[in-house]
Amino acid sequence: MTGLYVDREQTRAKHFILEHYLQELAFKVLQGGLNELAYIDGFSGPWKSRAADHSDTSFMIAIRVLKDVQKRIMELRGQRKIIRCFFVEEDAAAYAKLAAAVAPHHHPEGGFIIETRQGRFQDFVPDALHFNGRAFPLIFIDPTGWTGYPFEVIRPLLKRRPSEVLINFMFDHINRFAASDDPPTVASLGEILGGANWRDTLDPNLPRGIAVEQLFRDVLRREGGYDAVLSTCIDRSLQDRPHFFIVYGTRHAEGVRTFRNVEYKALSEHEKLRQDAKNRKQTERSGMADLFGGPTVPDVKSxxxxxxxxxxxxxxxxxxxxxxxxxxxxxxxxxxxxxxxxxxxxxxxxxxxxxxxxxxxxxxxxxxxxxxxxxxxxxxxxxxxxx
Ligand SMILES: C[S@@+](CC[C@H](N)C(=O)[O-])C[C@H]1O[C@@H](n2cnc3c(N)ncnc32)[C@H](O)[C@@H]1O
Missing domain, CATH: 1.10.10 (Arc Repressor Mutant, subunit A)
Incomplete structure (x- = not known):
């Protein structure tokens, strides 16, 4: 599994959090009395997928996890729980792959229901809500930048109760553009940072990037009416600086506990994979592999x-x-x-x-x-x- 993520270890960390958090959530929700769980993936891909079966994509990871949860609850309790998956992808070529890959898993008679849409996530908010019905949705927003999920437009989805959200906040990218005075850039960042005057609301005591990420969480908490919004910083593989943050919004104490546990496991694995990546790079640079397992580059802080x-x-x-x-x-x-x-x-x-x-x-x-x-x-x- 992890071989699929060589040189894109940060994607593995993202997928680790998605996989393990979704599994915990699905068991809790479905064994806690609710009958239906939904997974709404607004930026589904496939994107830089290496596996022929797309097992290294968010949509396939979700399908695998949710099928397994559904099967295990059936075995344990004899209950047929309903799973709904809603996938959106804008790019036509990627969408064709997505639709073909998920079609065999659509089994309405078995309570596993999948719908897909080609186009912009923000244009399918009413569809997503309608499809979701009574289910408890986990909304996964994983864009390549910061556009495509203006809170003004996706608010009804975030506000849905119950619901939870995971957003990939593209820190590195956003941090670079957050310094820009270019009016369209400032305005588009305002779509996720609380409006056109977002720069006036940054905490002046924090470095810009950190202040922007904090503002993003504050705005998300307000927009979604969440009780807690936490985030996990995922560092670049080869450099000791943040690549993105996985931001999580919940209205449940148990969610906070579970997210922190999953985060710790994800970061433990990420630390190891980053060290391997750094060792690999150093071996490549020095042009010779060390017989005793290669050089060890000390990490900055464990x-x-x-x-x-x-x-x-x-x-x-x-x-x-x-x-x-x-x-x-x-x-x-x-x-x-x-x-x-x-x-x-x-x-x-x-x-x-x-x-x-x-x-x-x-x-x-x-x-x-x-x-x-x-x-x-x-x-x-x-x-x-x-x-
Ligand atoms: C980072 S990739 C998603 C990766 C995927 N979630 C995963 O983890 O395997 C972002 C995807 O969103 C698609 N995309 C870009 N803008 C979009 C939009 N506004 N609505 C829906 N999809 C979009 C891109 O074509 C790309 O496939």
């Missing part, structure tokens, strides 16, 4: 180092929040931490345990003979509030 740093920031942040607001139950506190830092719930638990060991907070879980806090435990400062 994922574990980043997580350790973030845990430190989160620890200070928790203390500040407790000082300012008093005690919290673990559940809302953990959610707030996960929305602020790229950390999983397990990290937040460890941070709380470490704070309790230092005597900063009370180990309210100890009387229950638990090693770590869970949902209902109160997190409160141990001593009097320090100035």
């Amino acid at each position: 994922l574990d180092t980043i997580i350790a740093e973030l845990r430190g920031f989160a620890s200070n942040w928790i203390v500040e929040v407790l000082r300012a607001n008093g005690s919290y139950q673990f559940e809302p506190l953990a959610l707030a931490v996960m929305q602020t830092f790229m950390l999983r719930e397990t990290d937040v638990k460890d941070v709380c345990v470490a704070l309790a060991q230092k005597g900063v907070i009370t180990d309210t879980w100890k009387p229950e003979r638990k090693r770590k806090p869970s949902k209902h435990h109160v997190i409160a400062l141990a001593g009097p509030i320090q100035p």
Whole structure:
């Protein structure tokens, strides 16, 4: 599978998140009482696909995952769940490949329903909503730039309840153009950044690219009425700088927890694949392969180092929040931490345990003979509030 992604490791990271998040979501939604799940892919491709069966495309990954979930729920519970897939592709040649590849999987009698459209995603919003019907949709927006999904037009889809969204925010590309004074460029960026005057609303304390990505999440949260919008930064394979961000919008606490877990696994794999790519490149450049497995190019900062740093920031942040607001139950506190830092719930638990060991907070879980806090435990400062 990963051989298909050599020299495009960032695509593998994107597909990893899509595959694993969609699988988790489908099981949760369909085993949690709902009967129908939809996957709406607005920019389906195929795009730079290498596999003859298109198994390295978002649409085939979604079909494989959803067929498997449907089959397993049938085996486990004897329930026939309905899956709906809606694929849009503008390019005629790519559309022909898409339509041919997905047609064999369209089985309405088996509850697996696929529709495709050729054209611009934004022109099929009413169709997508109509096709979706009562299903819980995951909307996947994966453009090549920043155009083609103006919030003004796709808002009804984002606002649909329930629903969730994954958007590939093309950071590198957008960051380059965000500096432009060219009026059409500024105006078109305004379609996803909250209007023509978006430049006035950037946080002046942040580097431009980071401020633009933050603004994008704020605008998406507002447009979709999401409770949380998180993002995962995917670095370029060979350079230590962001390529794109996978931005995720949800109205569910469980979504935040699940996304952070999937993100960690995706970034762990991406770190390894990037290291392999760098080693390959160095071997090519030096013109000789090392017998002991090739040269190792040290990465700038490992994922574990980043997580350790973030845990430190989160620890200070928790203390500040407790000082300012008093005690919290673990559940809302953990959610707030996960929305602020790229950390999983397990990290937040460890941070709380470490704070309790230092005597900063009370180990309210100890009387229950638990090693770590869970949902209902109160997190409160141990001593009097320090100035
Ligand atoms: C980055 S590729 C998608 C890759 C695919 N989601 C995957 O992960 O395998 C973007 C695709 O969107 C198509 N496209 C570009 N503009 C579009 C639009 N406005 N509406 C629908 N498709 C569009 C392009 O032809 C291209 O195939």
